[in-house]
Amino acid sequence: MDNLILSSATVGIVISLLAYEIGLAAQRKGKLAVLNPLLISIILVIAFLVVFHVDYESYNMSAKYLSYLLTPATVCLAIPLYLQLDLLKKNIVAILVGVFSGVLASLGTVLAMSVVFGLNHKEYVTMLPKSITTAIGMGVSEELGGYVTISVAVIIITGVLGNMAAEFICKLFRIKSPISRGLAIGTSSHAVGTARAMELGEVEGAMSSLAIVVCGLCTVIGASIFSYLW
Structure with missing residues (x-):
C-alpha cells in the first residue's frame, strides 16, 4: 500500500476526499455538531494510515496538492x-x-x-x-x-x-x-x-x-x- 501511494499522485487526494465525503454524509444524517466533516475525515485518514501501515510522508507526498488550494480558498472568503x-x-x-x-x-x-x-x-x-x-x-x-x-x-x-x-x-x-x-x-x-x-x-x-x-x-x-x- 505504501508503494502504491508513493507511485501515484492522486491516491492520497482520493483518500482525503473520500474521507471528507463520508464526514459530510454523517453530518447530514446525524445533524449533530460533533459530527464535523473535518474531524471525521481526520480520524478516518489516521485510521487508514495505521491499519495499512502507510508512512505519513508517503501519504503527504500524494495528498499535498490539496494544500495548494488552501490559500485561494481562504481568499474566496x-x-x-x-x-x-x-x-x-x-x-x-x-x-x-x-x-x-x-x-x-x-x-x-x-x-x-x-x-x-x-x-x-x-x-x-x-x-x-x-x-x-x-x-x-x-x-x-x-x-x-x-x-x-x-x-x-x-x-x-x-x-x-x-x-x-x-x-x-x-x-x-x-x-x-x-x-x-x-x-x-x-x-x-x-x-x-x-x-x-x-x-x-x-x-x-x-x-x-x-x-x-x-x-x-x-x-x-x-x-x-x-x-x-x-
Whole structure:
C-alpha cells in the first residue's frame, strides 16, 4: 500500500476526499455538531494510515496538492465580506476593537497556559498561531522557530472545536448580534469556524471572513512580540 501511494499522485487526494465525503454524509444524517466533516475525515485518514501501515510522508507526498488550494480558498472568503461592505463601514470601530480583543485574549491565554504547564520556548511559540488560518499560521510558526506540523494540528483542532461549539456558546452567553457572533467565531476559530458562521447567516459569514484577515495580520505582529515574553 505504501508503494502504491508513493507511485501515484492522486491516491492520497482520493483518500482525503473520500474521507471528507463520508464526514459530510454523517453530518447530514446525524445533524449533530460533533459530527464535523473535518474531524471525521481526520480520524478516518489516521485510521487508514495505521491499519495499512502507510508512512505519513508517503501519504503527504500524494495528498499535498490539496494544500495548494488552501490559500485561494481562504481568499474566496472575501466575497461575502464584499457583499456586506456597507455594514462593515458602519461598524468599523466596534469590529476592530472586537478583533483586537480576541487576538490579545488568544495570545495571552497561550502565554498563561505555557507558564502554568512549563512549556519551553519552542513549544510556546508553536501554540501562538493557534487561532489563525493554516496558510498564515504555518509561516508564523516557522518564522518563530516552532514545530510547524504541531502548529498545523493545533490550528485544525482549534477550528474544529470552534465549529462544533460556536452556536452553543453564542446561545449560552446570549450573543444575538450577527456582527458579534461572526467576529467571535472568525477570531477564535479561523476558516473552519467561518464555515459554521456562514451556516448561521450571511452577516455572520461576512464578519467571520473579515475577522480571519484582520486576526491573521494582528497575530503575525502580536506573536512576534509575545514570543519574547516566555
